[in-house]
Amino acid sequence: MSDEISDEDIRLRLSTDDPSALDMIWNAYASDLLGYLVSILCSRHDAEDALQEVFVIIARKRSAVAGARRLKPYLFKLSRNVALNRIKREKRRRNREAATWHWIEAVDGENEDSRIGELEAALASLPEKQRAVVLLKYFRDKTFRDIGDILGVSENTAASRYRYGMAKLKRTMRTQSQ
Numbered sequence: 001m002s003d004e005i006s007d008e009d010i011r012l013r014l015s016t017d018d019p020s021a022l023d024m025i026w027n028a029y030a031s032d033l034l035g036y037l038v039s040i041l042c043s044r045h046d047a048e049d050a051l052q053e054v055f056v057i058i059a060r061k062r063s064a065v066a067g068a069r070r071l072k073p074y075l076f077k078l079s080r081n082v083a084l085n086r087i088k089r090e091k092r093r094r095n096r097e098a099a100t101w102h103w104i105e106a107v108d109g110e111n112e113d114s115r116i117g118e119l120e121a122a123l124a125s126l127p128e129k130q131r132a133v134v135l136l137k138y139f140r141d142k143t144f145r146d147i148g149d150i151l152g153v154s155e156n157t158a159a160s161r162y163r164y165g166m167a168k169l170k171r172t173m174r175t176q177s178q
Helices: 003-015 020-041 044-060 062-066 071-104 112-125 128-139 144-151 155-177
Strands: none
Touching (some): 003 020, 020 071, 062 071, 128 155, 144 155
16 A cells, blocks of 8 residues: 555544544654654653644644645644754743743852751741642642642633742842852
8 A cells, every 4th residue: 555545544534533533644744754853853762742732633624634735744744843843942941941940059258058058947937828729830840731730720710829939939039048
């Protein structure tokens, strides 16, 4: 069976919401897509996560995939976009992290252990709700949506608690270092 015939069969199954279409795409393209994602992301673990994300998108947007003129290039472009979005998200996360926590680092002549102790004391001084969000966001790398689900609050409430908690931490740490 040629690639065009199998792609037509896949498109037909996608357009009729046949769940076997995803299996067919997986069997036909997953290995190549994974290799491509590894080449972009330089990490097999990240590439495997990205591949799962690609298949979630395929499942959600079956009609768009079914309407692709050429399936293989469409899937590779989709995979590339997912990988690039992951890279952008990671870069933004690192930039936020660097901007958020630069005030924790020990300065010349300051003992790093004492700075860590100050941070622990500052975290302990936060209201429990803010402390929980800060710890989940920074130390467990959870999204505000995940934090909201864990704590039983809205995503916006989790984000607000984080913002207020971080502002209090910065004030406390600056006060301690003066």
